[in-house]
Amino acid sequence: MLSGLAAALFGAPRPGAARGGPAPPEYYYPPTAGGGTATMVPGLPDPVVARLGEVGLPLGALGLFVQAVDQPLPLLSLNAEDSYVLASTAKVVTTLAALDLLGPNYRWRTEAHLHGELVDGRLDGDLVILGGGNARLGSDDLLRWFEAMQAQGLREIGGNIVLDRLAFQLSERDQAAAPRPAPDRPHHNWPDALSLNDGVLRLQLQAAAAGRPQVELVPPLADVTVLNQVVPGRGCATQVHWSGDAGDGARELRVTGQWGPACGPSSVRFALMSDADLTARAVQAAWVRAGGVLQGRVVDRAVPQAGPVRSPERQRDARGVLRPAWATHLSDPLPLLVREINKYSDNMAARALMLSLSPGFPAQAATPEAARSRVQQWMRTRGLPPGDLEVDTGSGLSRAERGKPRALVQLLRQAWHDRNGRWFVDSLPIAGVDGTLANRLRDGPATGRAMLKTGSLMDVRAVAGYVRSQSGRVYAVSAIVNHPDAPAATVVLDALVDWLALRNDGSRR
Structure with missing residues (x-):
């Protein structure tokens, strides 16, 4: 029977049921993401329902699909055929396509x-x-x-x-x-065929025992003078002032602020130049x-x-x-590149890898259009028709990268059984252990048992990957929230992952 909270969230009962009576235990009837006619979907676990009620998101903002890697039928499905902005879970598509099309021995x-x-x-x-x-x-x-x-x-x-x-x-x-690059957003840099340090400058700061704190620019640059005007003090803040070209190509980087012994060593990333x-x-x-x-x-x-x-x-x-x-x-070989991309959500490497899928690369110059076309062809070989998953930059920074939760799980289930799938699985962050999940899902049932690519934009939160349940069964999962209040929905996604980790065969909740 639906609880009062569930009834408020899921609305109308199954057609044919007595008005006001209980809905069947296996199904709820949420509105679709587009707000259209309600569709029949498997019921959500109580912890997920509770978190949804707490954050107050409309049900159409959440799309999810869960299916065991060894079972023919899904366990959970909600708005699974609606298209959501993927954020960094788009890297799942990019890295799986690269492992399949380029092979694990590929190197740049x-x-x-x-x-x-x-x-x-x-x-x-x-x-x-x-x-x-x-x-x-x-x-x-x-x-x-x-x-x-x-x-x-x-x-x-x-x-x-x-x-x-x-x-x-x-x-x-x-x-x-995709968002435009900016000095304070180096992770938005465009991919470049000959790039160093991701096109990013790093300012290394270290307080000295006596005298002015040490400032070092990484990488060292020709005809660029670093003027250190940072003073000792209690503050831990610096500002960078970048001069224009003096005409002879020489430029100056002036660093001001305070940096005391309590601040410790630090590294500031920025993108001040092309x-x-x-x-x-x-x-x-x-x-x-x-x-x-x-x-x-x-x-x-x-x-x-x-x-x-x-x-x-x-x-x-x-x-x-x-x-x-x-x-x-x-x-490094492709498996190590894929690991960096997925563990730490490296946007520049993901975008470069996407372009590397362009036919004939590197002897023939890569273009985004050619790379996208090849990935779409690859997805068709995986049984995914046009419209299931749309890739653009390959990193998830682009809002044109959209997909259906069911389609992501379809790729994940195939990857689990593929010859190169182990490289992909090993690349995913482990809950409470490393990568983008090092400080998430710690000290709970999913710790060490969930391997998930995370995704986040200002209005997107998403996870896609695998959860090993208490009974040992592995579930492929994709869960995506698109909403202005998406950051609040992290607890909803975590509740789903923890519930899967606790699951025993034959139990529903």
Whole structure:
């Protein structure tokens, strides 16, 4: 029998039942997400009903679907065929498609090509670096790569270092549904085929035993002076002031504020410059730090914003055969990249991985349209028709990334049995243990038993993944809230996960 709270939440009884009488125990009748005709859906557990009543969200704001990975019928379904903004649970689609289409041995490749003759350690020409989409390439990686090049025999560059970023080609239109990058929102940066440190600057702060606190810019940048005006004190706040270009390319970063011993070490992330400018300055600084000599300068091979797509330029020999790279930097294998993307919700890496699915990449430049088309084709092979799941950037930052809870569970159930599924499952945050769930669902029944990709935007809260019940059965689950008060609905999603973790076969509640 419906409790008073459940009756208030779920409204009308089953057609044919006596008016005012109890609804059948297995089904409630909520309005759909669009507010249309009520549909029959399996009943919700009492803890979920209670939390819904506490937060006061309309039932149409919640879509969920739960099905055991080894059972043919769903356990729970609510608005499961309505389309919701996915937030970062869209990364489930991106990473599963990548593991299936690229394989676990896939790595991003950054190539160095010599355009000129190398004699006695001096290159009479340009060193061309072809970006291959490695969103995890850091300034320390670059420094070690340059040191290896010099040990290999390249110590002086008579021409320029040319940065070829043509492997990713995006326009303003491609980013229309995603938030724009801003200095205080570096996680909104656009993907770039040749990016360092996610296109993000880090200001490392450390109080000193005596005197002015230490300030360090990471990565080090050529022709950028850091002016440290931070003073000791009780405050733990700093401000960054970025000068304009002085005309000779030199810029100044002035840091003010207070930083005392009680503040401890800290790292502040920001995006004050374009990815291309940051990479160019960091490359020049790293080459010099590695001990190399550069007679020319760092030149950017710009990505066209209009016109035909241009592919990265590689040298050919007299017979027209492509010459191999002189030196290559490889990223970690795909399973480790997927782990970073899902455990810590790395937007830049997810967007780069999505573009890497573009046919022919990296020899053929990637475009968002081509990548989206390939992912849609892949989803059709998984039995998902158009409209079930829509991907855009691959990260969930775009509000064009929408999907049905049932469709996400369909992918999750398939992944559980796939040959590459273990890499995906291992990439998910574990409740109360690590990743984006390290401080959530702690000290409860789901701790260590739920593996879930989380998602959040200002008006979205979502989880998608697996919960192992007390009886040992594994359930695939997708639960999404779209509503201005979505942050309050985290307790509803957690109540569902805890209930699944406590479940014994044959029990309903």
